[in-house]
Amino acid sequence: MATAAIPIAKPRSFLGRLIGGDEIAFAITWTASASILLVTVMLVWQLWSRSSLARAKFGLDFLVSRTWDPVAVQFGALPFIYGTLLTAVLALLISVPLGVGAAIFLSEMAPRRLSDIASFLVELLAAVPSVIYGLLAIFTLIPLLRTYGEPFLHNTLGFLPFFQGPMYGVGYLAAGLILAIMTFPFIISISREALMDVPNDQREAALALGATKWEATWQAVVPFARLGILGSVFLGLARALGETMAVTMVIGNTPTISASLFSPGSTIAASIANEFAEASGDVYLASLILLGLVLFLLTIVINGLARLLILATTKKGTSV
Amino acid sequence: MDARTRRRYAVNSLMLGLTGVCTFLTVSILFLILGYLVYNGGKALDWDFFTKLPLPPGEPGGGMANAIVGSIKVIFLASLIGIPIGFLGGVYLSEFGGTAFPHVIRYTADLLNGVPSIVIGIFAWIVVVVPMGHFSAWAGGFALSLMLIPITLRSTEQFMRSVPQSLREGALSLGASKWRTVVTVVIPASLSGVLTGMILGVARIAGETAPLLFTCLNNQFWSSGFNEPTASLPVMIYNHAIAPYEDYHRQAWAAGLVLLSMVLVSNIAARLVLSRGTARR
Numbered sequence: 179m180a181t182a183a184i185p186i187a188k189p190r191s192f193l194g195r196l197i198g199g200d201e202i203a204f205a206i207t208w209t210a211s212a213s214i215l216l217v218t219v220m221l222v223w224q225l226w227s228r229s230s231l232a233r234a235k236f237g238l239d240f241l242v243s244r245t246w247d248p249v250a251v252q253f254g255a256l257p258f259i260y261g262t263l264l265t266a267v268l269a270l271l272i273s274v275p276l277g278v279g280a281a282i283f284l285s286e287m288a289p290r291r292l293s294d295i296a297s298f299l300v301e302l303l304a305a306v307p308s309v310i311y312g313l314l315a316i317f318t319l320i321p322l323l324r325t326y327g328e329p330f331l332h333n334t335l336g337f338l339p340f341f342q343g344p345m346y347g348v349g350y351l352a353a354g355l356i357l358a359i360m361t362f363p364f365i366i367s368i369s370r371e372a373l374m375d376v377p378n379d380q381r382e383a384a385l386a387l388g389a390t391k392w393e394a395t396w397q398a399v400v401p402f403a404r405l406g407i408l409g410s411v412f413l414g415l416a417r418a419l420g421e422t423m424a425v426t427m428v429i430g431n432t433p434t435i436s437a438s439l440f441s442p443g444s445t446i447a448a449s450i451a452n453e454f455a456e457a458s459g460d461v462y463l464a465s466l467i468l469l470g471l472v473l474f475l476l477t478i479v480i481n482g483l484a485r486l487l488i489l490a491t492t493k494k495g496t497s498v
Numbered sequence: 499m500d501a502r503t504r505r506r507y508a509v510n511s512l513m514l515g516l517t518g519v520c521t522f523l524t525v526s527i528l529f530l531i532l533g534y535l536v537y538n539g540g541k542a543l544d545w546d547f548f549t550k551l552p553l554p555p556g557e558p559g560g561g562m563a564n565a566i567v568g569s570i571k572v573i574f575l576a577s578l579i580g581i582p583i584g585f586l587g588g589v590y591l592s593e594f595g596g597t598a599f600p601h602v603i604r605y606t607a608d609l610l611n612g613v614p615s616i617v618i619g620i621f622a623w624i625v626v627v628v629p630m631g632h633f634s635a636w637a638g639g640f641a642l643s644l645m646l647i648p649i650t651l652r653s654t655e656q657f658m659r660s661v662p663q664s665l666r667e668g669a670l671s672l673g674a675s676k677w678r679t680v681v682t683v684v685i686p687a688s689l690s691g692v693l694t695g696m697i698l699g700v701a702r703i704a705g706e707t708a709p710l711l712f713t714c715l716n717n718q719f720w721s722s723g724f725n726e727p728t729a730s731l732p733v734m735i736y737n738h739a740i741a742p743y744e745d746y747h748r749q750a751w752a753a754g755l756v757l758l759s760m761v762l763v764s765n766i767a768a769r770l771v772l773s774r775g776t777a778r779r
Contacts, residue, residue, distance in 0.1 A: 203677035207590030210583045211603045214647060218606045221613070221621045228624055279520030287514060288521070296525055298769065303528050305698075305765045306758060307705020309732045313739045313754050314531060317538075317747070362524045390510035420614025422708040423732075427740060447616045447708070454620070455712040470620045474613060481612035 222474075229468035231461050240468060246433040246449075248457070253465035255472060257433040261350065261443040262473070265425060266418040268354025268439070269361055274411055276358075277365030278400075281407075284366070285373035286381075286395050297367055304363035312427030315356045320347035320428060327351075328440050343438040348430040351439040356424045361414035368413060368488065372406025373399060409487030416480040420473060422447040446473045532758075539755025542748040547756070552718050552734070558745045562753055564720050565729040568635070572714060572730055573704055575639025580646030580703075581696055587647070588654025588692075593680050604652075611648040618644050619709040627713060635721065635728040638714030642703040649702060653695025657688040694768040701764040705757060707732035731757045 192201065232240060236253060243254020280300075284293040324347030331341045376399050384394035400407070430442025431452050444452075446469050457463045499507075546561040553560035587607075591600050622641035627633055661684050669679040685692070715727040716737060731753050738750035 198675040199678070200676045203680065204590075204594045207586045207594050210586035211590045211600075211651070213583055214587060214603060214610060214651065215606050217644060217647075218610050220625070221610075221617075224621060224624045225617070276520045276524060279517040280524045283514075283517035283521040287517060296521060299525050299528050301769075302762060302765060303524075303531075305701060305705075305761055306528075306531065307707070307732060307761060309705065309707040309735050309739075310531070310535070310754050310758050313735055313750055314534060316739050318534060359527055362527070366524060390506050392510040392513045393506065396513070416612055420612075420616070422614065422616040423736060427736070447614055450616050450620065451708055451711055454623070455715065467620055467624075470617045474617050477612055477614055478609055481609070485608060 225467060225471040225474060229464050229471055231464035232468040233464075235461060236465075240465070241472070244435060248453075248459070248462050251459065251461050253461070255446070255465075255469055257435050258444055258446045258449050258469060259472070260435050261353075261429070262419055262445040262447070262476075264350055264443070265353040265357055265429070265445055266415055268350065269357030269418045270411060270415060272355065272358035273361045273365055273414060277362050277410075277414075278369055278407060280362075280366050281369035281373055282395060282400070284370045286391075286399065293370075297370060300363050300366045303359075304367075308360065308421060308423040309427075311356055311360055312424040315352060315424060315428045319355060320352055323347045323352055323355075332440075339437040340439045343436070343440050345440050346430065346442060348428055349438075349440050349442045350429065350436075352428040353425045353443075353445070354439070356428055357418045357421060360421060360424060361418050364414045364417060365410045368410035369403070369407045372403040372410070372488075375406070376402045405487045405490050409484045409490075412480055412484030412487060416477050416484060419480065420447060420477045422451050426451045446470075446476075535751070535755055535758055538751040539758075542752040543755060544752075547749070547752050551720070552729075552749070554718075555741065555743045555746060560749070562729070562731065562734055562749060564717060565731045565734040565753065566756070568714070568717065568721060568729040569704065569731045571635050571724065571728060572638040572642060572710065573700060575635060575724065576642035576646050576703055577700055578643075579639065580643035580699070581650055583643075584647040584650025584699070585654050585692070585696070587651040588658065589680060589685075591651070591655040592658035593676070593684060604655075607648040607651050610644065611652070614708075615645065615706055616708040616711075619711060619713055622709060622713045630725075632725075633713060633715040633727040635714055635724040635726070638710045638728060638730065639724070641709035641713045642706060645703050645706065645709065646699050649699035650696055653699065654688075654692050657691030657695060658684055660691070661687045690771060694772045697764050697768040701761050701768070704764075705732055705761050707736050711736075 232253065236243065240253065240255055241259065242256055243252070244256040245252045245254050246257060247253070280296075284296055288296065324345055328341075328345035328347070328351065332345065335341045380398050380402050381394050384398035385391075389397065425445050426448040429444055429448055431444050431448055432442045433444050433449065434441060436443065450466055450469055450473075454463075454466050457466055544561075546559060547563075548561060548566065549563050550559070550561035551564055552562060587603065591603060618641050622637050622644070626637035626640050630637070665683050665687060666679055669683045670676075674682070710730050710733050714730055714733065716733050717727045717729040721728045735750050735753045735757065738746040738753065741747075
């Protein structure tokens with residue numbers, strides 16, 4: 179049987195597309211997106227090459243030395259790495275239970291309308307500039323901590339090494355608290371989405387077996403969304419690690435390592451913010467840039483993990 | 499009802515109640531922030547704030563007119579660089595992308611988006627401040643544009659992707675070329691979303707302080723053009739808040755109120771427009 183010839187439009191030639199404008203449009207938009215790649219590569223390369231002095235002089239000791247002495251030109255990042263990790267962990271210890279709790283309430287309990295309004299408000303929290311958090315923390319959180327919070331902790335839990343020593347208000351505890359507030363929005367909005375994506379079968383099956391609402395939520399819904407929740411935690415962690423202004427304003431900026439949460443300290447970002455503009459000497463500058471590189475690497479690893487986890491659950495991935 | 503069931507019910511109400519408490523705590527923080535800032539900022543805000551220069555420490559009065567103008571300048575520069583690049587990049591990802599390269603770009607954009615803002619500041623210092631030899635609005639604008647590009651890119655892509663494929667096919671079947679389809683059909687169809695994304699991006703960078711600390715630096719006086727150290731509201735808030743002067747704190751509250759109002763108003767407006775747009779669809 180003879181098949182009827184179906185007329186197929188010939189693909190337009192390169193020249194045709196060029197005159198038609200398609201190739202030009204492609205070239206323009208391609209250039210724009212390629213420039214992002216270029217800038218990012220340049221960023222890494224510049225951080226790497228500009229910190230060469232410090233890398234040559236201190237090598238890997240930079241990461242484990244606890245001296246930060248611009249006068250003697252001795253630089254070690256350990257106090258800052260310690261401060262960065264400690265404040266971030268402290269923040270998550272507070273914000274994860276509260277944030278996940280709120281996400282559970284918003285997705286499982288609250289009527290849809292209330293849930294939408296509340297998450298709208300929470301997203302506004304994310305839009306508040308960090309310098310504003312810092313401003314508020316200086317004039318509210320720190321006096322409160324100094325006069326009530328820290329003495330209270332000292333009197334009740336003072337036998338622990340975390341709650342000893344002089345109480346200034348500024349320090350790790352203040353930084354951890356303000357970071358907790360700043361990581362709420364990430365944890366709540368992403369966990370809520372992950373929980374809402376859990377199929378209803380999951381809830382109904384548990385309820386049908388006689389589980390209470392809480393048991394269904396905790397044993398059937400939350401485990402189903404655990405990767406998304408974990409992703410939100412990592413995203414919050416990345417934010418907490420890189421956060422600069424609010425922390426700089428409340429942490430006291432002293433490169434010390436102390437078990438006490440009342441002690442003033444510093445973080446990587448805070449020390450860069452504080453010292454960079456006034457840094458004199460090439461090694462000093464190179465050390466600060468190397469700190470920046472360390473922070474950069476730390477956050478991209480954490481961010482990468484977070485994106486993978488969120489991608490694995492919601493399939494929407496990075497559009498947060 | 500036996501003891502075990504009673505306990506289960508008790509745990510049920512307790513835990514569900516606790517989640518409610520969590521929500522209340524987290525949401526109420528927003529109102530505490532707003533309330534306290536409006537209270538203190540409202541007390542401190544006067545007409546001088548918008549019209550006068552900052553005074554030396556110790557002298558009461560003065561304002562932050564130069565910082566308001568400086569912020570506008572820096573944001574203008576950042577938008578000038580960041581919005582076109584981000585937008586065109588987003589168009590590429592959504593309309594012209596091939597197979598492998600868009601993934602690389604998307605990944606890079608997310609990477610750049612996650613870079614701590616202080617590191618962006620260092621980078622801008624290296625590539626703009628050092629070659630120029632001085633701090634400038636250009637450097638600050640460049641730093642902020644690096645934060646704006648990935649935000650604009652991803653939101654543009656997202657909204658253009660949500661335009662139904664049938665619209666594109668309709669235009670193509672009428673003989674329109676690819677770029678004509680994009681310009682006359684896809685962009686208009688996604689315009690409200692794309693613009694919203696841009697507004698949200700600009701609102702986000704408007705409050706950024708860390709990238710400006712050693713790119714724009716600060717300035718107690720007017721800066722002419724884009725080539726001098728430039729005052730900006732966020733950096734002013736930072737400097738005034740950590741200074742030990744009563745009147746500086748007053749100014750910091752006023753500046754905080756102005757900055758937060760700008761950011762929140764644009765956020766709320768953008769989100770309202772967006773939610774109305776999606777409801778219609």
